[in-house]
Amino acid sequence: MNKTGGLILKLLLVFIFFFPILWIIFSSLKPQSELFTFPLSIFPDNPTLENYREALKSGDFIRYFYNSTFVAVVSTVITITINIMAGYALSKYIFKGRDTIFFIMIATLMIPLQVILVPIFILEKNLGLLNSLWGIIIPPAATPTGIFLARQYMMTIPNSLIEAARIDGGGEWFIFHRIIVPLAKPIIATIAIFSFMWRWNDFLWPFIVIAKQKKYTLQLALANFVGQYDIDWSKLLSMTVISIIPLIIVFLIFQKYFIKGMTSGGVKY
């Protein structure tokens, strides 16, 4: 394949993978009247932010956005904290049963939410977590993938640093949060990105746990919206675009990082 042919192929693939996203963005900028009039134009003739204004005007949407943000941010903070702690314990201590614990934690991947929908619902009900955002924050916060990534990364931290700190009289917790955590920043960033994306995009957990409309996350609200008979497309499209924005921001900031992390971490799962 020559150079031009290769470039054309690459651009064609950009079209295939990017056009659908671009198309909802363009459509969301069309006034309601233009959305269904033929002939269709790719670009909006009279671009407007009216649909966005409409979407943001309804207090519900703001609430869903807030719920999603709250869930994604709080869950990510918890995930980072406990996964980094676990990764440290599994890589820098020697004790009986360590490898068994690690194996069991990884083996929980065998039991995704899809196969325990029913008992999870009953458990959350019994714990009083139904219709609570905490019911979708805490259970998925412990991630085998995060533990795995943290452990792999920490195995590269030299033991001598830890030993030196112990000789200086540093306690275990002090060593963890003053020496290990600063050194683990790259892996913390990686886990943070993944966790935020997972939680922001999550549908199944809220679908099982949340029934009250006030507690809907964006994904739940969007799915509910599209399930109605008469879909208000102009509003739905703008809501969809808004709900992508946080991900795009995360993606642009961490793009280089992200693809790298994916290649090292993604291979496992």
Next chain:
Amino acid sequence: MKKNRMPHSSFHQLRAPLLFLAPNMLIFFIFIIIPAISGLRMSLYDWSILGGHSFTGFANYIDLIKDSSFWKSLGNTIRYVLLTVPLLTASALGVALIVSGQEKGISIFRGFYYLPTMLSFIIVGISWRWILGDEIGILNYIITSTGGETIRWLTSPAMATASLIFITVWAQTGFYMVMFVGGLQAIPDTLFEAAKIDGANKFQIFRSIKFPMIRPTMLVVLVLATINAFKAFELIFVLTKGGPGTATKFLVQSIYQVAFEEDRMGYASSMAVVLMIVIGILTFIQFRMNKKEYSNE
């Protein structure tokens, strides 16, 4: 590392690591291990939220064997898996081969191909419903304005499955592409140099060097894509709701409906156990393939 093995080094501790592990272990125990066990138990009961529960042994499983709607959704799921996984793997490998190089600007292309992977299934579903709509979609608009007939992408049984498969491939190619790119970039350059000196063409290089070298990656991708296809739910929920009729009703949706719409929690649990076994076996195979990664050495 030898020092580590010495008894009574400062790394031999028990209390500190267990405290560090406690939060994760607690969550896994409460929200995965206990539910898994209680799911197994519930599958042996006639269990409903409204009507209480009674032990019925293997009755649910016997009913399952005779349940044509269960077989239908299992069949739908398996057909979807068997069609999606090879297409997705081929698509991801194909794209990876195009952008596995190191030339300037190539990561921008990779970024574009990766983008759909970042969207939630709900958003992927909404976007494609907008594109594939019978009356409103741009695709049918293009087809009809060039003289074709409207195609019922999501509302005719045959097309709905095909659309679903295509959209899955579209949405996940980027994820597996990244794995393949990683595998391709790990091939030592000396192999290519040697092949070039021997006068190998591009196809020969692919067949004799790239393909054998990325086989491990490909196996992981195949297993992972299979697991994910068995778990499919969200995309269907937004695109077709399992329809038209039951043409795209898959296992997870059946479990959900039996449990929460029919309030037959015990029976739904027996269906879930079937899925648990399938995913368990596949995940186990995945572990075996990655064995080296999980051991400590």
